[in-house]
Amino acid sequence: MTEYDAIVIGAGQAGPGVAAALAGDGQRTLLVEMEQVGGTCLNHGCRPTKALRASAVIAHQARRASEYGVHTGEVTVDFPAAIQRVHTMIDGMRQGLRDWLDGVDGLDLVSGTATLVGDPAGRAHQVTVGGQTHSTGKVYLDVGGRAAVPGIDGLDAVDHLTEVELLQLTELPRHLVVVGGGYIGLEFGQMFRRFGAEVTILAGSGIAGREDPDVVDALTEVLTGEGVSIRNTRPQRVSRTDDGLRVELSDGSEPVVGSHLLVATGRHSNLDLLGADHGLETDERGFVTIGPRFETSLPGVWALGDVNGHGAFTHTAYQDSQILLSPPRTVTDRVTTYAMFTDPPLGRVGMGLTEARASGRRVLKAEVPMSSVSRAQLEGETAGLMRVLVDGDTEEILGATILGLQADDVVQIIGLAIQAGIGYPTVRDALPIHPTVAEFLPSILGSLTPLD
Numbered sequence: 001m002t003e004y005d006a007i008v009i010g011a012g013q014a015g016p017g018v019a020a021a022l023a024g025d026g027q028r029t030l031l032v033e034m035e036q037v038g039g040t041c042l043n044h045g046c047r048p049t050k051a052l053r054a055s056a057v058i059a060h061q062a063r064r065a066s067e068y069g070v071h072t073g074e075v076t077v078d079f080p081a082a083i084q085r086v087h088t089m090i091d092g093m094r095q096g097l098r099d100w101l102d103g104v105d106g107l108d109l110v111s112g113t114a115t116l117v118g119d120p121a122g123r124a125h126q127v128t129v130g131g132q133t134h135s136t137g138k139v140y141l142d143v144g145g146r147a148a149v150p151g152i153d154g155l156d157a158v159d160h161l162t163e164v165e166l167l168q169l170t171e172l173p174r175h176l177v178v179v180g181g182g183y184i185g186l187e188f189g190q191m192f193r194r195f196g197a198e199v200t201i202l203a204g205s206g207i208a209g210r211e212d213p214d215v216v217d218a219l220t221e222v223l224t225g226e227g228v229s230i231r232n233t234r235p236q237r238v239s240r241t242d243d244g245l246r247v248e249l250s251d252g253s254e255p256v257v258g259s260h261l262l263v264a265t266g267r268h269s270n271l272d273l274l275g276a277d278h279g280l281e282t283d284e285r286g287f288v289t290i291g292p293r294f295e296t297s298l299p300g301v302w303a304l305g306d307v308n309g310h311g312a313f314t315h316t317a318y319q320d321s322q323i324l325l326s327p328p329r330t331v332t333d334r335v336t337t338y339a340m341f342t343d344p345p346l347g348r349v350g351m352g353l354t355e356a357r358a359s360g361r362r363v364l365k366a367e368v369p370m371s372s373v374s375r376a377q378l379e380g381e382t383a384g385l386m387r388v389l390v391d392g393d394t395e396e397i398l399g400a401t402i403l404g405l406q407a408d409d410v411v412q413i414i415g416l417a418i419q420a421g422i423g424y425p426t427v428r429d430a431l432p433i434h435p436t437v438a439e440f441l442p443s444i445l446g447s448l449t450p451l452d
């Protein structure tokens with residue numbers, strides 16, 4: 001049995017930084033990765049999807065070019081070339097990460113699926129990889145998650161895709177049927193429609209389920225306006241046809257006949273892959289229960305990233321590693337800002353309307369449709385809205401919802417203000433640059449109205 005000072009399981013968004021820091025600190029460290037370094041984000045999540053999105057945005061803009069007095073001729077999409085561009089870029093990034101990890105002194109990187117037998121006393125946790133068992137007093141988990149595939153009658157008998165297989169396609173699907181109208185379903189659905197595929201999203205009880213109804217309406221208008229079909233129903237039964245598949249629906253409406261089926265109905269933690277004897281306490285959703293500095297129920301085991309349920313994004317997982325490495329910071333007071341990368345994107349932080357109404361506070365609202373934002377008018381990108389909610393008594397900023405041009409960046413101004421504890425008058429009185437989307441944050445905060 002080999003002894004390590006520390007073992008990091010999972011080379012996703014938090015693991016590599018933690019492993020390198022521990023090794024740099026003179027601790028003999030093992031980093032275990034069962035697939036490829038870079039985890040979900042680099043290999044089949046944020047990075048490849050946003051690289052592919054770039055092609056979809058260009059195709060869309062090229063089709064609209066004549067609106068701007070630019071003539072391109074017929075626009076066609078070479079999907080194999082677009083996906084090859086993604087793979088080339090991702091391969092380079094992965095190699096860069098791999099090379100960096102290989103160069104860290106005192107760090108052993110091994111390939112394989114780790115199982116963990118936790119020591120309740122916290123002295124000798126046992127990690128087994130490829131038949132070899134290692135012992136350590138410190139384990140850092142960064143094991144993330146994978147697509148949760150729902151039990152749909154007939155699904156096992158048809159070829160269905162998660163984001164992993166979808167990104168390996170080399171031909172454009174004729175008709176992509178997407179189960180789930182969340183982040184993955186909407187981002188991919190819009191992209192593939194822009195590439196020229198027919199797209200049907202089976203959105204269950206509705207797209208973007210956690211967002212306010214007017215945001216859902218605006219997003220629906222954008223997507224259906226581009227020809228994406230959205231149906232608020234669930235698949236009941238799936239079967240093969242001669243050239244694809246047929247999906248019968250739970251509301252008994254007309255079945256969908258498509259060529260490919262993407263399942264995007266949420267994530268499942270990878271904790272099960274650690275075996276049955278890890279001994280970690282989990283919550284009702286299957287995430288590892290943690291304290292303010294990622295400490296688990298087992299002394300000497302910490303859980304970072306998606307697996308701890310305190311975030312479901314790359315930036316939250318990466319920030320976990322930064323917090324861990326800079327005590328006494330804690331994860332408790334994190335303000336989570338996030339974006340859905342539809343085009344236009346949706347930027348979010350804090351409360352939406354529903355939560356604000358339920359908060360019992362005297363909430364004031366600042367709002368403007370993107371069609372009134374001069375930069376959006378100038379760029380011909382007027383879909384969406386900007387909304388900021390504040391507490392009328394304490395002057396705290398409670399949240400922001402921005403759907404529209406550059407919303408993924410602009411919303412971070414509000415995220416930062418909330419994190420810094422800046423009241424809304426300071427943002428209202430700041431000097432903005434004209435003409436930018438962000439200039440409307442100060443101006444709308446000058447005309448607050450009570451939330452109805």
Ligand SMILES: Cc1cc2nc3c(=O)[nH]c(=O)nc-3n(C[C@H](O)[C@H](O)[C@H](O)COP(=O)(O)OP(=O)(O)OC[C@H]3O[C@@H](n4cnc5c(N)ncnc54)[C@H](O)[C@@H]3O)c2cc1C
Binds near residue numbers: 042115305
């Ligand atoms: C299609 C898609 C698009 C996304 N887009 C975005 C986006 O635009 N922005 C954003 O912020 N987030 C996005 N996300 C979410 C983001 O990818 C995750 O939140 C992030 O990767 C979580 O990081 P992590 O380190 O917790 O886990 P992961 O990145 O999943 O890394 C976990 C690693 O652990 C390894 N592992 C697991 N179990 C074991 C074991 N027993 N032994 C050895 N290794 C193991 C896995 O192979 C993996 O490499 C997207 C996700 C998907 C699926």
Ligand SMILES: NC(=O)c1ccc[n+]([C@@H]2O[C@H](COP(=O)([O-])OP(=O)(O)OC[C@H]3O[C@@H](n4cnc5c(N)ncnc54)[C@H](O)[C@@H]3O)[C@@H](O)[C@H]2O)c1
Binds near residue numbers: 180208341
């Ligand atoms: N831009 C980003 O940051 C980004 C992009 C992609 C993914 N992600 C991360 O990945 C996670 C997973 O994304 P996702 O889209 O799979 O999950 P999600 O939770 O965002 O959405 C899944 C949707 O599927 C619905 N659903 C569940 N079962 C269904 C069924 N049988 N039929 C129809 N609909 C069903 C759910 O009600 C939900 O609305 C996200 O929560 C997010 O954390 C982030």
